[in-house]
Amino acid sequence: MLDFDQAQTLLANAAAPLARREHVGLDEAPGRVLAADLDATVDIPPADNSAMDGYALRLADWQPGARLPIQQRCYAGDTPEPLKPGHAIRLFTGSLIPAGADVVVMQEDTHEADDQVEITREPRPGQHIRQRGEDTLAGAPLLAAGTQLQAAHVALLASQGLASVPVYGRLRVGILTTGDELVPPGGARETAQIYNSNGPMLAALVRSMAAEPAKVLHARDTEDDLRAAFQALLAECDLVLSVGGVSVGERDLVKPALAALGGELSLWKVRMKPGKPVALAMIGDKPVVSLPGNPVSAYAVFAMLVSPLVRRMQGREELFPPVSRLPLRTEHPRQDSREEFLRVQRRAADDGNAELVPYGHQGSGVISSLPWSTGLARLPADVQVQDRDRVPYYDLRHWLA
Ligand code: AMP
Ligand code: MG
Numbered sequence: 001m002l003d004f005d006q007a008q009t010l011l012a013n014a015a016a017p018l019a020r021r022e023h024v025g026l027d028e029a030p031g032r033v034l035a036a037d038l039d040a041t042v043d044i045p046p047a048d049n050s051a052m053d054g055y056a057l058r059l060a061d062w063q064p065g066a067r068l069p070i071q072q073r074c075y076a077g078d079t080p081e082p083l084k085p086g087h088a089i090r091l092f093t094g095s096l097i098p099a100g101a102d103v104v105v106m107q108e109d110t111h112e113a114d115d116q117v118e119i120t121r122e123p124r125p126g127q128h129i130r131q132r133g134e135d136t137l138a139g140a141p142l143l144a145a146g147t148q149l150q151a152a153h154v155a156l157l158a159s160q161g162l163a164s165v166p167v168y169g170r171l172r173v174g175i176l177t178t179g180d181e182l183v184p185p186g187g188a189r190e191t192a193q194i195y196n197s198n199g200p201m202l203a204a205l206v207r208s209m210a211a212e213p214a215k216v217l218h219a220r221d222t223e224d225d226l227r228a229a230f231q232a233l234l235a236e237c238d239l240v241l242s243v244g245g246v247s248v249g250e251r252d253l254v255k256p257a258l259a260a261l262g263g264e265l266s267l268w269k270v271r272m273k274p275g276k277p278v279a280l281a282m283i284g285d286k287p288v289v290s291l292p293g294n295p296v297s298a299y300a301v302f303a304m305l306v307s308p309l310v311r312r313m314q315g316r317e318e319l320f321p322p323v324s325r326l327p328l329r330t331e332h333p334r335q336d337s338r339e340e341f342l343r344v345q346r347r348a349a350d351d352g353n354a355e356l357v358p359y360g361h362q363g364s365g366v367i368s369s370l371p372w373s374t375g376l377a378r379l380p381a382d383v384q385v386q387d388r389d390r391v392p393y394y395d396l397r398h399w400l401a
Helices: 004-012 151-159 198-208 223-236 254-260 295-314
Strands: 021-025 054-057 067-074 088-091 103-106 110-113 116-119 141-143 164-168 172-178 212-219 239-243 264-266 279-283 286-291 324-327 339-348 354-358 375-379 390-395
Touching: 004 295, 054 067, 054 116, 088 116, 141 151, 172 198, 172 223, 198 212, 198 239, 198 295, 212 223, 223 239, 223 254, 223 286, 239 295, 254 264, 254 279, 254 286, 286 295, 295 339, 295 375, 324 354, 339 390, 354 375
Parallel strands: 067 088, 172 212, 172 239, 239 286
Antiparallel strands: 021 164, 054 088, 054 103, 067 116, 110 116, 264 279, 279 286, 324 390, 339 354, 339 375, 375 390
C-alpha cells in the first residue's frame, strides 16, 4: 500500500511537460499554458493621460474665482496642443495630457460658460493624471512560462499589442473504458447491463482542464481487446487513462494487457477511500494511468491523483491547487484505516463561517453524490474525527480546473 501523498507526488512527476509548442491567437488563448516568459515591450499607459472628464491646466494658474479661456477641446485619441499660460484645455477620460499642464480638474468641480472655465475647488498637485508606465513598464516581466491563460491574462497581453502567444501544445488524452456489462448512453440496455458513465465523465473532466479527450475507446474484458485498445490510444495520445478492470477480479485484465505492451508498472494500491486500485504504467515515455471502475472512485482519483499529472504535462506551474481547512459536520465520529475523501458541500453556517457537510450516502457507486458536492474533505487514517474538527478541503472548482 502506498500513502496518498506519496502517490500524488509520484504521479505528478511521472511525465515531463509536453515538448510540442505552438503560437495561438488571443481568441484561442484561454485555458492554454504560456510556454515562454514574456516581458513588457511598451509602457502602459504609453503616455500621461486623463483619468477624468474635465480640464487640464497649470496649478500655478489657479486662484479662487479665476476664469481660464478654453484653448482646445481634446478628445481621447486626439493629440493636444502645448498648453498656453493662463489657459485650460478641455479633456475627456483617456485624452493625452497637454505639455505644460500639471493637473486635471474633473468637470464636476468646474463651471463652463462663454468658452471660459471657472474652477470651483482648489486642485491637488498632479491630480487625475495617469502617469506613463504607472501600470506596466517596458522591459518588466509580464507573464511567466507555466501560466494558464485566462481572461485577465488575455487583457494584459492585448494591452501590450500582442495578437498571439507561444503556448504548450494541447494535451491529448486517450480514454479507455472497460467492462462487458457496459453499453453506451443512447443504446439499448438489458437488465444485466449498465450505461457507461465513466467514458463521458472522463472526457468531460479532461475538457474541464482545457486538455483534449482525443480518443475515447471501450474494450471488452479480454486481454487482446484491451491490448489493442491501449495500442490505438498510445499511437495518438500523450497520456492514456483507463478505467475499471484493474482490481483483483478474474476479469480484471488491465495489468496483464499493459505488461504485454512492455509497460513498467508501479503504484498498485493507494491507501485512500474511495479508490484503492490505481496503476501507473510507462509505455515508452507515455504514462498510462488506470483508475478504479466505480464512477465515484474514478472521479475522486482523477481529481486528487491524475489532475496534477495533467497540469504538469500541460506545462502548468501550479500542480497542486490550494487546500483549505474547514470544520466538518458529522453526526458520529469517523475513523478508517485508509485516508478517506468524503464528498462534501461547502456551506455557510449560521454564524456565516464556512463548514463542510458530507453527502449522506458515501458509497463509491453513488453517482448522484457527485453533482451535489463542491469538494472533497480529507480525513486522516486511523484518527477519530469529531463534529466540527477542521479537515483539509479540496475545492473541486480548483482541483478539476
Ligand atoms: P471494475 O473495477 O471493472 O470491477 O468496476 C468496478 C465497478 O465499476 C463495477 O460495478 C463496474 O460495473 C463499474 N464500472 C466500471 N466501469 C464503468 C463505467 N465505464 N461506467 C459505469 N460504471 C462502471
Ligand atoms: Mg470491470
